[in-house]
Structures are given as structure tokens and as C-alpha cells.
Amino acid sequence: MSITDYRRSLVTLVLAAASCAAQAAEDKAALVQRVLALWHLEDVAIVMVQRPAADALNQARIALQGRVVAVKQEATLKDIAGDIQKYVDEATPIVRDKAVALKAPTLAPLLAKNFSEDELRQLIALLESPVKKKFESLLPQFERAYGEKVAADSRAAIDPKLQAMTQSVALKLRGATMTP
Template sequence: MTQTHTPSLRPARRGAFSGRRAGALAFAFVTAFAAFGAHAADAPSPEHKELVAKILKLQQPGIEHVARQLAEQPAAQLLNSAGAALASRVPAERREAVAKELQADAKKYVDEAVPIVRERAIRLAPGTIGTLLEQKFNDDELRQIIAVLENPVWTRYQQLGGEMQAAFVEKLVADARPAIDPKVKALEQSMARRLGLDTSAAKPARKPASR
């Protein structure tokens, strides 16, 4: 049984590259080719359709990944909002229990929503991605795409994609944080002032005057 991923209550780092997203690299590769190809086919032959069907089969993990992302997005957004509200609206002694309840609610939604969106994504792919592939590529080009997708080196690159970007993002965040954090704080305080919110907590404590 395919497992689904429940978004965490903690806000995810923007730009972080999940290992699952590596499976979508080939999907992006094919759809990019489909968008920019220039070979139209008036009436696809049975062989042409078989080649397109093979590409869609090879791309099914990427298609399912896109569906999973779309299904999980509302739960992730709601959990992020709930996480921000926990500290201000829930008593300290209740926070852990409420957090677990929120996670359970989100998991229930994800378990129900992901299979629905995944089934629809697989069903719609032939009439969208498949149609573009039929229109934009000839048989020889489709065979070249299949050769790339079946290449073990390309497969290894896909599998390494998450690790590569995770390492890059970690270094980038650490390097940029000293320069960016003060700007984020200044923006936060500026917005709070415009909204009439109390920003006193964000101001540094004034040192007592020396006698």
C-alpha cells in the first residue's frame, strides 16, 4: 500500500528540496520538451501512440508526485497557520495534545485526498501531456526521450537530485542568514507598525543609565 506524507506542523523551509521531488525531474524534462517542440502530427499512428503511452508510464511517478503536492498543499498551509496560533491561543499545558490532534486531522485529510487527486492525475495525463507529446514529436524523437528516461545514469541523477539541492540549500541559508535576517525583522516591524500592532516586544531593552 502506498504511504502518504503528512505535512509537518512546523513550517517547512522554503526552497527545501524533498527527496520525493527528484522523481519529478524527468516529468519536468518531458513537459518542457512538449511545450517547446515543433513537430505536429495530423493523425498519430498506433506505433506513435504506443511510444507516447510508454513515456507516460515512465513518467507516472512524476505525475503522482505532482498530484500528491497539490493534495497536501492545503493541509500544509492550515498546519502552518495553526502552528502560529498554538503559542498565542492555546495554554502551554495543552499545546502538545492539541498539536497531535491537528496532525491527526491533517493525516486523515491527506490519506483521503491524495488517492483521489492521484487517480484523476493519471486519468487526465493522456489527454493533456500525452496529446502534447503526440503533436510535438515524431516517432524518432519519442524514442530518444524514452532512451533518456530509461538511461541508468539519468535515473541515478534523479535519485541524487534531492541530496544535491538539500546540501546546496543548507549552505545557502547559513551563508545568507546574517544578511537577510535583519531585513526580515525590519520588514516585520514595518508591517506591524502600519497595521497598528504592538512592536514593543521586538524592540531591544533599553540599558539603564549609568550613574
């Protein structure tokens, strides 16, 4: 083999290795994109934006309890609920769009760095698993049954404490609003 033939073979080998490396990077990138498509992390951002709305409604309910007559309390809560729903309707799409837009650029490098191709394939298999989907579809039923059982079994001990706390907060709110 001549030096020229040797150089050609070496160049061919280097190009083939580079091609394989590029293909492997493309394969891994495709696996990362598949994981991101299956992973609905944007739901976390949506919960983050909606939680303050639920908290605001609960705080309003507590603040009104015992301070205004039931009819006025109901009307006020209904009016407040309208404002809260407006916030949710306006804020949720903004956060969802931002979360979707930021998902790949933020998480793709982390997935690529921390998982091998084989691990990404395993993760995809887990995320696509029919058993996982079945389990997730049954979660509301499981959570409801569990929550009802915990509530029923702890109601006798918790209700008096909840009532005492509610009365205490109501008295303090009344006192604060009546004092000049």
C-alpha cells in the same frame, strides 16, 4: 499490363500504404504510451493536494505561537495534525487515481501532435537514462546540502527579520483576538 492488372496493382499499393500508415500510427502510439509510463506527472497532482495541508499546519502553528502556553500549543498542533493527516490520507488516493486516469487521454494527443517518432524515442532514452536516474536519486542530498549552506550563510541576516515578522504577526493576532 492490362487495366485490370493496373487497378489491382494500384489497390495493392494503396492498401500497402494504408497498412504502413496504420503501423506507423501504432508505433507512434506505443511510443507515446511508453513516454507516459516513464513520466510520473501524477506526482504534481499529489503535491497540489498535499500543499494546502502543509500550509494549514504552518498557519495553525503561527496562529498559536505566543497565544497559548507551550503545552497547550503542542497538544493543539498534534490534534490539528491528526485532522490534516486524515485529509491527506483521504484526498491523496482520490487525486492520484484521477491523475492516472486523465494522464493518457489528456497528454497522449498532445505528445503525438507535438513530437515525431524520433523525438519520442529520444525522450524515452532521456527518461530511461541511468545518468538521469542517478541524478534524481542524488537530488535530495544536493538540495539538503545547498539548503543548509544557503541557510547558514544567510541566517545572520534573515533570523532577525524572521523574528520581527513573527512577533509582528503574533502581536496583531493577539490584538485582533483581544479586541471586542
